[in-house]
Amino acid sequence: MTVSEPAPGGANDDFLLVSGRWAVVLDGVSSYPVPDVGCQHNVPWFVNRLGLHLGYGLATSTGSALPDLLAAAIDRTAAEHGSACDLNHPLTPAATVAIVRLAGDQVEWLVLGDATAAWVLADGSTDAATDDRADHLPNAPVIVADVRRYDPDFVAKVRNQPGGFWVAAADATAAYQSLTGSISRQVVQRVGLMSDGVTRLVERYGWGWSDVFDHVDQHGARSLVGAVRKAEAADPDPSRWRGKPHDDATAVIARVAA
Numbered sequence: 668m669t670v671s672e673p674a675p676g677g678a679n680d681d682f683l684l685v686s687g688r689w690a691v692v693l694d695g696v697s698s699y700p701v702p703d704v705g706c707q708h709n710v711p712w713f714v715n716r717l718g719l720h721l722g723y724g725l726a727t728s729t730g731s732a733l734p735d736l737l738a739a740a741i742d743r744t745a746a747e748h749g750s751a752c753d754l755n756h757p758l759t760p761a762a763t764v765a766i767v768r769l770a771g772d773q774v775e776w777l778v779l780g781d782a783t784a785a786w787v788l789a790d791g792s793t794d795a796a797t798d799d800r801a802d803h804l805p806n807a808p809v810i811v812a813d814v815r816r817y818d819p820d821f822v823a824k825v826r827n828q829p830g831g832f833w834v835a836a837a838d839a840t841a842a843y844q845s846l847t848g849s850i851s852r853q854v855v856q857r858v859g860l861m862s863d864g865v866t867r868l869v870e871r872y873g874w875g876w877s878d879v880f881d882h883v884d885q886h887g888a889r890s891l892v893g894a895v896r897k898a899e900a901a902d903p904d905p906s907r908w909r910g911k912p913h914d915d916a917t918a919v920i921a922r923v924a925a
């Protein structure tokens with residue numbers, strides 16, 4: 668089951684692609700409130716290309732490791748920017764990434780940036796992998812501009828830099844900073860990929876991962892976004908959080924066949 672919906676009133680910068688063997692969720696990083704990042708392309712331009720190049724690699728290079736496929740997709744997307752774009756700009760368009768793939772008797776996952784891979788095991792237990800390095804940056808200056816966010820000058824210094832945090836942008840080496848793992852296919856019952864617009868149910872609003880999977884089971888994937896909007900509407904002080912009060916929300920929930 669899948670769902671992908673924009674924040675109310677906005678355009679959707681999330682992306683999903685699903686096959687019988689793998690799934691991808693990307694979340695385009697919102698443009699920063701700075702005049703020029705050296706690129707003439709917008710976030711959907713970047714996210715669509717990165718996602719389709721990633722899908723191409725997943726479909727055609729079945730033996731390649733997930734970070735290698737992500738690196739190749741970053742390189743291919745970078746090539747499409749053309750010479751007019753300055754891809755060395757630290758705030759060049761970027762996305763967070765979550766991938767899951769069936770590979771032999773394993774279920775492999777990759778996350779980069781604050782997208783999440785989650786799973787339910789046969790015994791009913793749940794777990795998830797999120798790359799939360801951006802939440803643990805020492806002395807990170809938060810400003811209140813359009814929304815509460817890290818100072819863009821600070822982000823420019825720590826994004827895709829050692830000791831900072833990593834996203835898929837124009838530098839393919841970021842792919843090798845992904846968090847990766849695999850679980851025996853025998854014990855995995857369901858997997859989920861989610862953008863942070865969905866996982867705020869867990870990170871902000873007290874849901875457990877089992878609540879997320881149970882909700883989708885009982886009410887369908889679309890209802891999950893309804894639950895997000897309901898929780899956001901009931902939040903007594905949405906401005907306490909870093910980031911937008913509402914975000915694009917995407918989830919892929921898949922049953923793993925034995």
Ligand SMILES: [Zn+2]
Nearest residue numbers: 706708748752
């Ligand atoms: Zn560009």
